[in-house]
Amino acid sequence: MSVGYANGIRVMSITHTGEPGFMLYIPIEYALHVYNEVMNMGQKYGIRNAGYYALRSLRIEKFFAFWGQDLDAFTTPMECGREFQVKLDKGMQFVGQEALLEQKQNGVYKRFTMFILEDHDTDTDLWPWWGEPIFRNGRYVGKTTSSAYSYTLERHVCLGFVHHFDEETGEELVVTTDFINQGEYEIDIAGHRFQAKAKLYPFSSFFTHRRRKDEMELSGYQGE
Template sequence: MVYGYPSENVWELDLQRFGALQSSRTFLRHRVMEVMPLMYDLKVPRWDFQTGRQLRTSPLYDRLDAQGARWMEKHGFERPKYFVPPNNDLLALEQSKTFYKPDWFDIVESEVKCCKEAVCVIDMSSFTKFEITSTGDQALESLQYVFSNDLDVPVGHIVHTGMLNEYGGYENDCSIARLSKRSFFMISPTDQQVHCWAWLNKYMPKDSNLLLEDVTWKYTALNLIGPRAVDVLSELSYAPMTPDHFPTLFCKEMSVGYANGIRVMSVTHTGEPGFMLYIPIEYALHVYNELMSVGQKYGIRNAGYYALRSLRIEKLFAFWGQDLNTLTTPLECGGESRVKLEKGIDFIGRDALLQQKQNGVYKRLAMFILDDHDTDLDLWPWWGEPIYRNGKYAGKTTSSAYSYTLERHVCLGFVHNLSEDSGEEQVVTADFINRGEYEIDIAGHRFQAKAKLYPVVSFFTHKRRKDDVELSDFHGK
């Protein structure tokens, strides 16, 4: 135990993964009947529960389903994986369970290509959304203590930040937009809805002038990704959306089509150009229809979470719940710039991070590009594969995806420096990472891999401020 926290990640045992929606007797009865046989079954990658489905849906669910959406479930929320084009065998795709190259490979490739060359829409309504407001400075003062990054920024700016524990590990990784001097809008991973609410209530003062509100259900979130996103949104808003007028990591309320009060953020969570639109649910269908109508001449199409996964992993964007957890600190995953250590502002985990900065880190997140892996014939990496450095075990992968840009598989994972004599962990430096020769073990077969501390795929080339884009984007699940 360190600072009273477990020495291993126990998120899968945390009751705060669940909400009231999973306490229905009918839900529990059906889900338990499904879970028990799975204990003795071979779980293929990216399998989905069949019970308790269509419980939480976006207002666009029927529209997207009619256009070929195939669905996955997270915290009871239906999310599109990918969109099956017309005339494809839907049944075959739905039953394609394999450790090898999946049947959806070409579909996701076309969605990724559209995100890079034209414009796509991804429904990301499942993300947790909180508003924190106060009559005075209570909101800012409370959030400054709970979060690691400096939130005292000009109105309209967005801050990527961690919510850390006393060990310095991530309890949450999120984005916070300052809507006004005394109002903040917070975006977190889908399955953080209960945990994050409990954490904020634990550490924020009980003050009648300070209001914390869960507004997840109030907003539909659409991710407009691609170089032509600027053109689509400019036509619908009658406002200049270029980087000079709407810089990266900026938020403003504006009209889109006939709908007013749309919170538009210049961030995509994938590294591609584009915007997040947080739309009051009564306007969701109208805004979506307008985007698809105006976007036709720019090649717009729907995309799903599998395309988003490929885009974010090739950019070395670490997501909470997959790459980041309560035992991962910002200094171990390239998040130093998101910590206000030098500003003299106290926050949870500050002492631990100062100590770690002085002593060095004992693990480091890196990207691994597989060299001699045959995508068509070899077993795929999914996550949890052992990492070998110079022939010795050095950690395991946390997430992986095929990069359609690099035409290679890319894995993310943490490298450890284990003493040959005692097996004790030693400091991991950038030089230690760069000097090693690496292999990724997939089902007993080792594939050569190149380790990188920075993404190989370039960020989008639109004109941005030098400090606008950081190494890893926020949250993910």
């Protein structure tokens, strides 16, 4: 694509927020020129700048994990709810296939989970950031990896991994869906614990126009 005097721009339909969007890969020498052209042409459409924290808030409330913050080289698709993006029966082997097949059969020892803070006062309480301890039924089960205020839910949302430790031996056990859904959770922010609702799937997306069965539990948060 060409913009103004700049050519060779690659346009990719990639969303980091869960809504329709595009990424522009621009030769560095044209970056400022393309920015000015886009801003000038966009004035009649109400274009305006949006910073990193706007992007962060949108992707967290859509339960989008970020590489390097939520995910690393030791995280598998089975552990972060992205197993649908892996085709295990495509007729050819790939690196890590055996490990994923084993996790699919035997389960995982941590699950990426969304938490909506329920009794947190945005105006008076300290805000979560990342690294806050997660408690299930009063016991430590993990920590948050990222957090942000959700302007859709009007509440703080935290993302993090939940583990399952044996109460007597401390041994790690398989984390099941029932284990996530049947617990009562708290997020510890600077020594104060706040009640939290745990979800393995995001709330309704206007981008996908699809709903999961258990999303109905969140309808009260959306004013529906």
